[in-house]
Amino acid sequence: MAKVLTPRSESYSQWYNDLVIKADLAENSAVRGCMVIKPYGYAIWEKMQAELDRMFKDTGHENAYFPLFIPKSFFSKEAAHVEGFAKECAVVTHYRLMNDPNGDGVVVDPEAKLEEELIVRPTSETIIWNTYKNWIQSYRDLPIKCNQWANVVRWEMRTRLFLRTAEFLWQEGHTAHSTKQEAIEETETMINVYADFAEKFMGVPVIKGLKTASERFAGALETYTIEALMQDGKALQSGTSHFLGQNFAKAFDVKFANKEGKEDYVWATSWGVSTRLMGALIMAHSDDKGLVLPPKLAPYQVVIVPIYRKDEELEKIKVVAEDIKAKLRLRGIDVKFDFSDNRKPGWKFAEYELKGVPVRLGIGPRDLENGTVEVARRDNLTKEVVALDGIDNHIADLLEQIQANIYQKALGFRAESTCSVDSYDEFKKALDDKPGFIFAHWDGTEETEKRIKDETKATIRCIPLDQPDEEGVCMVTGKPSKKRVMFARSY
Amino acid sequence: MAKVLTPRSESYSQWYNDLVIKADLAENSAVRGCMVIKPYGYAIWEKMQAELDRMFKDTGHENAYFPLFIPKSFFSKEAAHVEGFAKECAVVTHYRLMNDPNGDGVVVDPEAKLEEELIVRPTSETIIWNTYKNWIQSYRDLPIKCNQWANVVRWEMRTRLFLRTAEFLWQEGHTAHSTKQEAIEETETMINVYADFAEKFMGVPVIKGLKTASERFAGALETYTIEALMQDGKALQSGTSHFLGQNFAKAFDVKFANKEGKEDYVWATSWGVSTRLMGALIMAHSDDKGLVLPPKLAPYQVVIVPIYRKDEELEKIKVVAEDIKAKLRLRGIDVKFDFSDNRKPGWKFAEYELKGVPVRLGIGPRDLENGTVEVARRDNLTKEVVALDGIDNHIADLLEQIQANIYQKALGFRAESTCSVDSYDEFKKALDDKPGFIFAHWDGTEETEKRIKDETKATIRCIPLDQPDEEGVCMVTGKPSKKRVMFARSY
Numbered sequence: 018m019a020k021v022l023t024p025r026s027e028s029y030s031q032w033y034n035d036l037v038i039k040a041d042l043a044e045n046s047a048v049r050g051c052m053v054i055k056p057y058g059y060a061i062w063e064k065m066q067a068e069l070d071r072m073f074k075d076t077g078h079e080n081a082y083f084p085l086f087i088p089k090s091f092f093s094k095e096a097a098h099v100e101g102f103a104k105e106c107a108v109v110t111h112y113r114l115m116n117d118p119n120g121d122g123v124v125v126d127p128e129a130k131l132e133e134e135l136i137v138r139p140t141s142e143t144i145i146w147n148t149y150k151n152w153i154q155s156y157r158d159l160p161i162k163c164n165q166w167a168n169v170v171r172w173e174m175r176t177r178l179f180l181r182t183a184e185f186l187w188q189e190g191h192t193a194h195s196t197k198q199e200a201i202e203e204t205e206t207m208i209n210v211y212a213d214f215a216e217k218f219m220g221v222p223v224i225k226g227l228k229t230a231s232e233r234f235a236g237a238l239e240t241y242t243i244e245a246l247m248q249d250g251k252a253l254q255s256g257t258s259h260f261l262g263q264n265f266a267k268a269f270d271v272k273f274a275n276k277e278g279k280e281d282y283v284w285a286t287s288w289g290v291s292t293r294l295m296g297a298l299i300m301a302h303s304d305d306k307g308l309v310l311p312p313k314l315a316p317y318q319v320v321i322v323p324i325y326r327k328d329e330e331l332e333k334i335k336v337v338a339e340d341i342k343a344k345l346r347l348r349g350i351d352v353k354f355d356f357s358d359n360r361k362p363g364w365k366f367a368e369y370e371l372k373g374v375p376v377r378l379g380i381g382p383r384d385l386e387n388g389t390v391e392v393a394r395r396d397n398l399t400k401e402v403v404a405l406d407g408i409d410n411h412i413a414d415l416l417e418q419i420q421a422n423i424y425q426k427a428l429g430f431r432a433e434s435t436c437s438v439d440s441y442d443e444f445k446k447a448l449d450d451k452p453g454f455i456f457a458h459w460d461g462t463e464e465t466e467k468r469i470k471d472e473t474k475a476t477i478r479c480i481p482l483d484q485p486d487e488e489g490v491c492m493v494t495g496k497p498s499k500k501r502v503m504f505a506r507s508y
Numbered sequence: 509m510a511k512v513l514t515p516r517s518e519s520y521s522q523w524y525n526d527l528v529i530k531a532d533l534a535e536n537s538a539v540r541g542c543m544v545i546k547p548y549g550y551a552i553w554e555k556m557q558a559e560l561d562r563m564f565k566d567t568g569h570e571n572a573y574f575p576l577f578i579p580k581s582f583f584s585k586e587a588a589h590v591e592g593f594a595k596e597c598a599v600v601t602h603y604r605l606m607n608d609p610n611g612d613g614v615v616v617d618p619e620a621k622l623e624e625e626l627i628v629r630p631t632s633e634t635i636i637w638n639t640y641k642n643w644i645q646s647y648r649d650l651p652i653k654c655n656q657w658a659n660v661v662r663w664e665m666r667t668r669l670f671l672r673t674a675e676f677l678w679q680e681g682h683t684a685h686s687t688k689q690e691a692i693e694e695t696e697t698m699i700n701v702y703a704d705f706a707e708k709f710m711g712v713p714v715i716k717g718l719k720t721a722s723e724r725f726a727g728a729l730e731t732y733t734i735e736a737l738m739q740d741g742k743a744l745q746s747g748t749s750h751f752l753g754q755n756f757a758k759a760f761d762v763k764f765a766n767k768e769g770k771e772d773y774v775w776a777t778s779w780g781v782s783t784r785l786m787g788a789l790i791m792a793h794s795d796d797k798g799l800v801l802p803p804k805l806a807p808y809q810v811v812i813v814p815i816y817r818k819d820e821e822l823e824k825i826k827v828v829a830e831d832i833k834a835k836l837r838l839r840g841i842d843v844k845f846d847f848s849d850n851r852k853p854g855w856k857f858a859e860y861e862l863k864g865v866p867v868r869l870g871i872g873p874r875d876l877e878n879g880t881v882e883v884a885r886r887d888n889l890t891k892e893v894v895a896l897d898g899i900d901n902h903i904a905d906l907l908e909q910i911q912a913n914i915y916q917k918a919l920g921f922r923a924e925s926t927c928s929v930d931s932y933d934e935f936k937k938a939l940d941d942k943p944g945f946i947f948a949h950w951d952g953t954e955e956t957e958k959r960i961k962d963e964t965k966a967t968i969r970c971i972p973l974d975q976p977d978e979e980g981v982c983m984v985t986g987k988p989s990k991k992r993v994m995f996a997r998s999y
Contacts, residue, residue: 047582047638056570056654060571079550079551082545083537083544085659085675105604106603108602110600111599112663114583114595115595122581122584125601134616151535
């Protein structure tokens with residue numbers, strides 16, 4: 018029996034959970050809020066990592082590794098940061114267990130209490146800037162452009178696989194610069210890298226913009242974000258890049274001598290994306306039959322399923338299948354040939370639809386006679402019979418079409434789900450009738466922002482970078498506004 | 509002023525510390541026992557990871573990710589494992605901080621105490637087998653062959669960069685099988701993968717063998733090891749592969765129905781290598797001038813240093829250098845062209861010797877006239893003038909020679925530092941006069957093993973797999989022995 022998902026129309030949230038579990042992407046572990054990323058899910062994450070890592074290196078970054086633990090006192094050094102991060106986190110207080118004197122397993126050894134508690138990193142600005150202090154004396158030591166791939170822990174109360182987990186995997190870039198201008202350029206370069214990755218590899222169109230002051234990273238002067246639209250009309254913040262000014266340099270006393278020999282504090286940025294991107298990828302494209310993966314991030318782009326009754330038919334199919342596999346491999350296309358004999362072709366078809374394999378090839382005895390193969394696309398669920406001759410060209414082209422089509426489909430959905438409104442009533446109606454991105458005028462105050470959030474659960478996702486200036490009045494207060502901002506309900 | 513290392517003859521241990529710091533490989537962090545892996549050191553680790561990961565995938569393994577935290581009670585489930593691992597470890601007891609009521613930073617919120625403490629994983633057998641329980645019902649679900657790249661924490665009292673740190677990076681493979689034989693074959697396959705990697709990529713010859721019962725992994729029925737010899741005559745255990753029998757399956761109640769429908773416990777293996785390999789790589793080959801890196805793991809194989817007085821000379825050199833760089837790039841050889849103008853060539857020569865770059869090319873005005881380039885090898889510190897024409901072939905060949913030479917040199921050193929002894933006096937003399945690997949007869953008892961360790965600090969590194977049977981008598985007790993085992997002092 019094939020695995021059936023709850024339809025999106027019935028419960029989008031249950032559909033997502035079903036899909037993550039049934040497509041073997043991830044599952045909850047025995048530790049509250051921590052997930053197990055299963056091999057198929059991890060293979061997608063590895064493809065994301067490989068591409069992002071290449072993009073980071075192409076923009077002049079190097080990888081390094083900083084400690085998992087951060088001394089508690091470090092958090093108190095940057096005033097805004099402590100408010101944002103030093104709250105819900107895992108605290109290490111002891112370093113030894115001992116046999117239970119009552120003979121019942123192991124207990125914490127009360128003698129082994131740490132003098133200062135250690136925090137499992139929720140983000141690494143503090144420990145990294147404490148380290149950079151020793152690396153930086155003069156402008157010659159700048160810029161420093163480090164990235165690390167790491168696990169981080171934020172003790173979230175309500176968790177959802179990939180979208181919000183206590184432990185998650187991410188990369189965090191931390192750069193140090195001699196000028197404000199250079200740091201701002203770095204912040205912008207990286208939000209552009211994230212946007213390129215989302216659009217060209219994930220097939221997910223994003224809106225680039227600035228966060229409002231209340232939504233900024235704790236300790237940042239400016240937070241850039243990319244916002245993606247999910248099929249339920251909610252926004253998903255998919256990557257952020259922070260201009261940190263001199264805040265962390267001041268907190269950790271990191272100064273440098275400039276070319277003129279004058280001392281100044283170092284300018285900083287940080288930027289990150291996480292396994293949350295897996296959630297974005299899943300929710301942006303998939304359907305009631307399962308995952309829809311863009312070819313560039315699929316663990317394998319093509320699966321071959323043999324259709325046969327007799328063993329000698331399978332043997333003949335194998336020859337053809339292995340030949341196709343070898344030809345596609347030469348073009349860098351990964352192929353799985355599933356000739357396992359404990360499942361029927363129909364079961365396999367459903368399974369690979371569930372797993373989002375972009376192209377499925379079916380080969381049966383009639384195909385052998387005719388020199389053909391059945392080619393099924395996952396993105397639009399169409400099928401066609403294609404000549405074996407030149408099949409590698411055909412599939413290479415098809416994968417490009419699929420990659421483009423997935424992006425165009427998401428772009429089309431976003432266009433349909435985006436509107437501009439001028440009154441608060443229109444705004445509320447849009448949120449209920451056709452949720453999505455809503456462009457509206459706002460008076461720029463935290464007060465109004467909070468009122469809208471409290472009353473509608475919609476937040477300002479960003480002040481879009483590409484939005485033209487436009488005179489208007491705030492939809493709530495009627496005060497003047499120079500530019501529309503983008504609202505949505507969000508994950 | 510170039511950075512000078514303490515010579516090995518003066519203090520091998522200080523030489524190692526100097527080298528790790530001065531070659532920018534790693535440094536101690538603000539957190540006791542935790543290191544910062546700097547970009548140059550991390551780049552070597554990334555090359556190791558990439559190659560190992562390819563080898564794991566070629567042998568049918570998939571990557572996955574399991575939680576950082578393990579519930580305390582899990583450690584008590586496997587009797588031997590708890591003794592070995594549930595002792596010196598980081599214990600998370602709370603999940604929230606709060607503002608200090610006295611206004612002095614943040615303190616642990618006493619209300620936020622976990623019901624059950626969480627241990628930061630020192631190794632993941634317990635959490636993984638608790639997960640596998642849900643993945644395995646029948647023989648059709650087997651084998652499972654997962655690997656994870658992760659950080660682990662063991663609260664070591666005395667730490668040394670790369671060799672022994674509280675937090676370290678590693679990979680841990682965890683496989684599940686339906687038969688004992690298959691699990692043993694997996695254990696052996698992986699120790700062979702590690703040995704191949706050490707010899708072919710790190711250029712470090714290793715002895716494969718079995719650990720004695722007292723040195724086995726906590727919970728294993730058999731531990732396979734690869735042992736490498738460092739230049740000070742000490743052994744470094746460089747990778748281990750464990751046959752775990754059904755111990756973890758029994759502890760976590762993981763059963764499967766075999767083809768006949770009969771229930772049995774699942775058979776297990778685990779295997780790992782860590783950033784400790786960095787220590788082995790550094791100590792096996794390097795000299796008083798700095799690192800010596802095998803080309804296959806060097807972040808860049810070639811550095812080009814221009815030698816010039818006038819800017820127009822540099823411009824001409826740049827043309828030649830960029831041409832060489834492009835040609836080498838086509839062959840997959842990474843080249844750094846260092847035309848920075850704030851350091852003299854002599855300083856650069858010393859710096860790249862310190863960093864172990866396998867080949868250095870010097871290009872000056874005379875080379876431009878003659879169509880030549882000076883080629884310097886890091887491994888044997890020789891130099892030659894070579895025609896520019898065909899330089900790419902020349903360097904590709906040279907890198908292969910260097911890779912082979914580094915290995916041969918280490919192999920020669922090991923041969924010189926290996927002996928067989930028949931009496932305990934000879935044994936002690938060998939340890940003092942010419943430390944290295946010592947092959948001797950042992951009566952097979954833990955008592956004798958312990959006595960030798962207490963009296964000489966030498967341990968049985970392994971019972972070598974390739975050692976022929978040979979009748980003899982234990983050098984200490986005179987009791988019969990059928991095979992020599994390998995002793996050494998070790999890291």
